[in-house]
Amino acid sequence: MATITQLNAVLDVLKLAERLKFELRHSYTSSGRQESVAEHTWRMSLMAVLMEPYLEQEIDMAKLLKMVIIHDLIEAEAGDMSILDVLRDPSLKLVKEQREIQAIENLRTKLGEPLGSEIYELWFEFEEKSTYVAKVANAFDKLEVQLQHNEADINTWEPIEYDLSYRMDRHVTFDANLKMLKDLIEEQADQKMKASGVDTNEIRIRAAAF
Template identity: 45%
Template sequence: MNTATFLEILTVAEKLKCNTRHSWTSSGRHESVAEHSWRIALMALLMRDEFPEIDMDKVIRMCLIHDLGEAFTGDIPTFEKREEDSEKEDKIFFQWIATFPTHYREEFTELLKEMNELKTNEAKLYKALDNLEAVIQHNEADISTWIPLEYDLQFTYGADKVEFSSYLRELKKEIDQRTTEKIAKKNED
């Protein structure tokens, strides 16, 4: 890839550092889209031993690119996002990667198609991590940042995505326990 193209791609991707999500960090600021993507990639890396049959390199690549379209659209919280929003994000993403060198254009196109279809174990794992990281992040944020619907959403979000794996079901159970404790502590105060 020539250096100008490389830097142009990084310039667009840098917007993910600036675009914030609905989630808050433990230090009391909004989480960036880039931080979310980085952490789900780290989650995948740390789960290699739990999923030896899965191409974890592919999962990490999925995690790193999954929100690149949000460099153009910004983040829309899951409870507000409509199918039209996802379609618009994908359309912009595909238009952008059409400008990439052939190898990367083909790779990113295939990855996004696989991620959207959610048929392979790699895609299922990426999507589960995407959902679980959001729930983990909410547990790490001050509960005063939660809106009312998140008290239930903490337990339901991602629950369907972990069903294919006993390890992920156990992880979701542990996350739910921490959510329960966080809510109970708030109610004590």
């Protein structure tokens, strides 16, 4: 049976996680507002449920969902730093890593054993992409981001995001069905850009050379 201390720790983390409902990401929704971290995580979870039957390998679904749900939990403390910010200023990568590691260590301490260590290990497994389940979770993370961009007004896109639409291959090469899903999402982006008068052939060439 759980102790009062353990349940209070769970409540503390749930209170912390509530921040993800208003911690905003760079992505915009189709309605024209910025999405929250919690919304990104929710649709990643749904993507995992819907794609699980089509993955090439059998997967521990409980572990996959845990990994998806906790992967951005640290942003409740560390905040969300867009990859675009890091691309513009590479020195921010170390700052981001330090903040996130401190946040996951604080989370492990707050939750105690054994739950704290489980969350801690799942987070690092996701970050290191050392297993099939971690690679799948990372693929969903990248694919959901592009899917959201596709659904947003193209006026919200930054120039680098045109190129990023064609740079998802390395996240899905380990699974043919994820590669197919990536191709469909990439085609949506391609059509969206063409509809706004963008020369996507030039962008594809540039992205391929990256």
